[in-house]
Amino acid sequence: MTHHPISWSEEVAKRKEELLHHTRAFLRIKSVLDPDTAREGAPFGQGVAEALAYVLKVCEEAGMKTKNVDGYAAHAEFGQGEELIGVLSHVDVVPEGDGWLTPPYAAEIVDGKIIARGALDDKGPTMAAVFAARIVKELGLPLKRRVRLIFGTDEETNWRCVNRYFQTEEMPTMGFSPDADFPLIYAEKGLTHLVWRQTAEDYRRAAAQAGEGPADRNISAILLSLEGGLRMNMVPDRATAILKPQAETAPALAERYRAYLDREGLNGSSHVTEDRLVLSMQGVSVHGMDPGKGINAATELVHFLARLQLDERAMQFVRFTDRCLYRQHYGEALGIAHTDEESGPLSLNTGIVQYAADGELVYHINIRYPHSHPYERWNPILEQQLHEVGLTQEVEDHLLPHRVEPTDPLVTTLQRVYREQTGEEATLIAIGGATYGRSLEKGVAFGPLFPGRPDSAHQRNEHLYVDDLLKATALYAQAIYELANL
Ligand SMILES: [Zn+2]
Structure with missing residues (x-):
């Protein structure tokens, strides 16, 4: 011009x-x-x-x-x-x-x-x-x-x-x-807000298919509930589990928890009320787009519970969570990890975990993925694994890359x-x-x-x-x- x-x-x-x-x-x-x-x-x-x-x-x-x-x-x-x-x-x-x-x-x-x-x-x-x-x-x-x-x-x-x-x-x-x-x-990465659910009924159906029967004998404790997190896009800074001790006493379990906290360098506490043991974990909350920078109170607490002998449903819940979500910020254990040179890795944040022994298990998950790893490619892999443990997935929100x-x-x-x-x-x-x-x-x-x-x-x-x-x-x-x- x-x-x-x-x-x-x-x-x-x-x-x-x-x-x-x-x-x-x-x-x-x-x-x-x-x-x-x-x-x-x-x-x-x-x-x-x-x-x-x-x-x-x-x-x-x-x-x-x-x-x-x-x-x-x-x-x-x-x-x-x-x-x-x-x-x-x-x-x-x-x-x-x-x-x-x-x-x-x-x-x-x-x-x-x-x-x-x-x-x-x-x-x-x-x-x-x-x-x-x-x-x-x-x-x-x-x-x-x-x-x-x-x-x-x-x-x-x-x-x-x-x-x-x-x-x-x-x-x-x-x-x-x-x-x-x-x-x-x-x-900009694709963004999903996923909600995974399992009712007590879903659990029984999945357990029956897997040939697992109810055999809640000689267990350390029954997990009555676990709650952690406020939002899908934040790392939970607080989580609480309520246990009903069985073969092990509340003080013995509390002692094991203390040792775990010390060994892992985590902040938490426990207290006993009547016949219950309440375990609390403190994490570090950061934005869910970079979960590895925080400390997820919910999954760190689950990692402790995974070493106890709990009731059958709780065992399934903590094992799945421990294996697939504990420090798995990129979906590695779920088999959906992928890194893109331009946008960086797929990231997975476990924003909310709620478990009730006689009610629902609910997770709110925030997955952010690069355009080179489309939803259609990783979601079926995810769905398959959720199905195996009787979890169903709802897509609460999805923004494409x-x-x-x-x-x-x-x-x-x-x-x-x-x-x-x-x-x-x-x-x-x-x-x-x-x-x-x-x-x-x-x-x-x-x-x-x-x-x-x-x-x-x-x-x-x-x-x-x-x-x-x-x-x-x-x-x-x-x-x-x-x-x-x-
Ligand atoms: Zn603005």
Whole structure:
């Protein structure tokens, strides 16, 4: 192209005060999910609806055409052409929590940082995208494609926003989401939330098929219950088992447990109440995408129980758990392990374990897998083994792996924009989590967090550097312009 080169950062600098004004006003709206004030047209409550209305007003004032899709999501569009470029961000925030140095909805600027819930995730970047689009529009640059800013409202909870939006609205040809990290995330693992269940009846059926009869004689104890974990995507930091001692006394069992804890370097305790022995284990909770970094209280406790002589059903439960889940963070023992050079290994987190002697055995499992090891390949192997022990599997949630070819013009263009403006190499990132970018059929995550900056999203004193807001706006402006002219 022969046009005079545009200084994107200068264009942003000219609008700095206005950008800061709107960003801060937007952050002062508490847009936390609030079912109590939900109504037609505001399915996630008043605050979220107000934040959505605010950002749409800024877009309308800039001359963009807006559409609010029943309050679930909205968009603002400009330009012309058959194809569409999408920029997807969200206006909802997670609850603020305690311990802030400045009020979480004051959006004060301290030491060059805007401090507010949503500053980084994702209202600051949302306003950056709005101003980026405004700059491209105000410069009157020729565009071959339409540009659409899409605003979601339920990213932090269930993504009901984009699910509803894309039922009726056009899917962009390509786009990006300013809701993660710079330089660029192009590959995300597949995510599953699996629930494995076994009722007492399921157990009896499986045991009968395997030719095992009830022979609960000379056992050390009956396992009455075991509970550990809160969420499928967290490593359990606490687990408790209740035993009813039989051939061994409660003090003898407690002593064995103490020795086990000492030997393994684990934290736990035991106490005796009437005829029961309660064993507690403390682990270390980390995010379920990297379970090897934590200590799983539930499976560490099971590993102890596996050395006792328990009642038949408990034996099956602890043996299966010990063999297949104890320190098996990559599904090795289940035969589903696989490593991909690009995205890393399949990971398996045992997030919740609940066992009741006369009730159900339930596991909540989080498996994250690279695109080169599809669900269809590993799931039958898993199902077969679950079947053998009378466990059934429900797929509570499943997000397919998401990936855009590194050679795709979407990726190479954004890389070039990043390199030109920052002077840094735009290294491509593959991750185990899920970014909003995967809601677009062909979408990547592009910012707003620059390399080396602490990630304060979802934490107290969440903040965005004013400089980073300006830099991101300039990057988004050029990105929009270049993608719209590919
Ligand atoms: Zn976000």
